[in-house]
Amino acid sequence: MAARHKSVETKYMEERDAVLRGLRGLDRRTFLKVLAASAGAVMSKGLITPHSFQLVEVANAAPDKTAEATGMAGKPPFTFAYISDTHLYPRTLNQRFVRGAVKAVEDVNALDPQPDFVLFGGDLAQTGRHEELELGRQILAELKAPVKMMVGEHDWFYDLGDSWKDMFGPPNYSFDWKGVHVVVLMSVHEKDFWTARKLTPAERMGIVAGLDNGIQSRFEVGDEERKWLSDDLAKVPHTTPLLVFSHSPLYKYYRNWNFWTEDAEQVQAILKPYKHVTVIHGHTHQMLYNQIANISFYGMLSTAWPWPYAPTGLPPLTIQMNRADPFDQFDGLGDGQLNVRPDGLADKIYNLWDRNPVSVKADYLISHGKVARPPAPQFASY
């Protein structure tokens, strides 16, 4: 074979790169013109599937009609970015996951304008060792924007949070940001399965680290922290938009893999009086979104590895992302942004590495799929 055959994907990526190279140095108006023209050209060739090469709105949210209608106009919109589930081993053992984490930091640092803050979604470490957390802390220290830390089970179950708390403070806290009340939860408590079995900290961590290890308990926010949440919200008016960050999804997706929060219904009940609630969670390593009553849920991407969709329990509103290509280390991974609208709801951009970003609008979720449907995958789960 003389010249190596170029796959459709390769040709597509080359065209895309050429367009993007041509865009450097253009002002915004010209940028949009070129982008529209090139998208049109590609479309006219019939090369594209419905979801590829779509224009994605990455500008900050403009004041929208919903906001005016709900009387929320006037609250400043803002953007925050996220990085999640880096699962770092010590640098000497594993460079692959370090590359992912560093790539995400570079992505976020390249955002212009910079986000108001960066949410780290938990599972900084893979096996909860101090060395792993410290490596993560150093990598995240390169971020230009302030970082809001959240804990995951991989950070916690070696020393039950001692190292993490030393480095980052309490695992649950709240703050107010431009009219939105933000709550960060520690949602990955587990009932004690280790004492009776006389497990070492390393064994305990190993069991929790295994998704399909049935020995561990299911995640829960727990009585104490739900009480804390109720107390925290006692002073927050029900008209204030809430942003809740939790590592595990605050609903029940798939129990066997702990894509699950055991007391999810009780937490949802605490959030129920609020008109606009958005929950951002990690742990599931996939494009995942859901709407339960007044609560919109968005899952975050990982920078370490993607997870397949669970065999059952996928929220009907979630449109699967294309299966990840195992031959591409970064496929199915990424980071993302949330554009908080003036009414406090948030549109989400999944910044998938080596793919076009996918935008999921709050309108899609609150309309229960009637409007703004995200693109369908070509290759869903087997």
Place this chain on the structure above:
Amino acid sequence: MTRRSIALVTAAGCAAILAAVAYAPQVLRAQQAQAPLPIHQVPQAKDGGVVVMLCDGKTSMEVKGLKTGESMSHAQAVEVTRELMAQWQREHPNEKWQMAQTDESSQPVPAPSAASGADVSKPSSTVPSMEAGAKPPAKGMQQGDTYASFTDRDYKVWKNETDNFVAEGKRIFHSDKELGGTIGVSCDMCHPDASNTHPETYPKYQVQLQKVALLRDMINWCIENPVKGKAFDPNDPKLRALEAYILAQRKGVPLNYGKH
């Protein structure tokens, strides 16, 4: 098809030891088909040891120095077996145990109903067996083939063997060390419960490899790349066990080779 067992029943009434001797199984199976398992009365130990008994329920000897609950060494167990058999032979000078492996007259075992009227001269029909026989075929079913001679116990043994093989694969699948990985990555990290391994879609043209791949090719690719280990030889017991585990997780999914 052979059945090779003498049970040595200890004084505690437990711990049957298997030895490589068969006792003309056809007869026993026919006669024991519906009979309850015999309960052997083992004599009390006299010298502080443990009494062991042949599966005839009569021949016994005391192993001196062996405490209840202790195991014999393999060599000691062989010696005890030899001594028990010698004792049995002294008491039955005109009869013989048949070694199934060397018994040329040994035939595929007929179904019990076919065997029940057969003339079998030896050994004595009073010798009990620890095993229940094959079930007679249900009314309206064919009989007499190889498979009809298997017992529930056979199926249990095979299931156990197979499940152990799958469990071994599961253990390897979940262990970066067993996989020979060098960066802490094991299969389950991306494939919990072997999800998204879709073994039913192989063989198929694997675009990235530019060839038709089998499941084992993809397992080895993963071991070499994300796991950063060395590919297994196709006959490596670990690779075979991994294949077993992955396939076992897709029980009931239709084969669909070539699916992308």
